[in-house]
Amino acid sequence: MARKFFVGGNYKMNPATKSAADGLVKLLNEAQVKGDVDIVVAPPALYLLPIRDALKTQHVQVSAQNCYLKDSGAFTGEISPAQLADAGIPYVILGHSERRTIFHESSEFVAQKTRAALDKGLTIILCVGETLAEREAGKTTAVVQSQLEPVVKLLQESEWNKIVIAYEPVWAIGTGKVATSQQAQETHAEVRAWLAKSVSSKVAQETRIIYGGSVTGASCRELAAQPDVDGFLVGGASLKPEFVDICNAQA
Numbered sequence: 001m002a003r004k005f006f007v008g009g010n011y012k013m014n015p016a017t018k019s020a021a022d023g024l025v026k027l028l029n030e031a032q033v034k035g036d037v038d039i040v041v042a043p044p045a046l047y048l049l050p051i052r053d054a055l056k057t058q059h060v061q062v063s064a065q066n067c068y069l070k071d072s073g074a075f076t077g078e079i080s081p082a083q084l085a086d087a088g089i090p091y092v093i094l095g096h097s098e099r100r101t102i103f104h105e106s107s108e109f110v111a112q113k114t115r116a117a118l119d120k121g122l123t124i125i126l127c128v129g130e131t132l133a134e135r136e137a138g139k140t141t142a143v144v145q146s147q148l149e150p151v152v153k154l155l156q157e158s159e160w161n162k163i164v165i166a167y168e169p170v171w172a173i174g175t176g177k178v179a180t181s182q183q184a185q186e187t188h189a190e191v192r193a194w195l196a197k198s199v200s201s202k203v204a205q206e207t208r209i210i211y212g213g214s215v216t217g218a219s220c221r222e223l224a225a226q227p228d229v230d231g232f233l234v235g236g237a238s239l240k241p242e243f244v245d246i247c248n249a250q251a
């Protein structure tokens with residue numbers, strides 16, 4: 001089966017003002033989206049509802065950038081999967097490398113949060129990826145598999161249709177050093193083969209594996225042409241007009 005193209009925009013802790021956020025909504029509402037693509041933008045939590053309510057295009061949905069694993073309680077600063085579901089936010093990014101490195105989230109913790117988000121009906125953009133040292137040591141496959149294993153243990157085969165895997169090599173995030181098409185295709189194919197072995201061939205074939213790490217309007221088409229690259233999770237470029245070109249990369 002053909003996997004529907006998927007492009008996420010991870011705004012991270014941007015933009016700095018509501019008026020700038022309004023500008024991004026204008027860009028999305030005026031975008032000429034070509035082809036069949038799921039577009040999801042992940043603004044800071046403060047802007048989630050205003051942006052969701054200001055979007056006039058059926059092409060774009062919103063995502064949280066993270067969530068906790070409990071429904072409510074004394075967890076200062078956190079947002080719960082139950083609150084996201086109640087607010088009608090359909091997606092959440094989990095396991096982003098910035099959550100793993102800056103906020104010390106382990107793969108087991110990310111897996112528990114994935115379980116909790118699935119229990120509330122959310123779709124998860126599950127981030128994995130290796131550091132430059134791990135790639136140079138030939139550990140890319142082992143690292144990515146170690147990040148996915150705890151998730152595999154907690155999911156039923158039928159739940160994988162609520163997972164989008166984002167392969168984001170840490171050395172490409174925010175550096176301008178985009179992975180080559182060959183590097184992306186190689187790792188995506190390895191992840192897909194591992195899914196076939198660890199879950200099922202159906203899940204391997206149907207799960208979208210998207211690439212993130214310095215994707216731009218200039219690099220997106222060659223990457224999108226790779227058989228196992230099903231889309232992108234875009235950081236910096238999602239805050240610019242070229243985000244629309246990236247959404248149309250497969251059109």
Ligand SMILES: O=C(COP(=O)(O)O)NO
Nearest residue numbers: 010173174213214235236
């Ligand atoms: O972190 C990223 C990628 O960021 P950049 O596109 O800025 O490298 N996506 O979640």
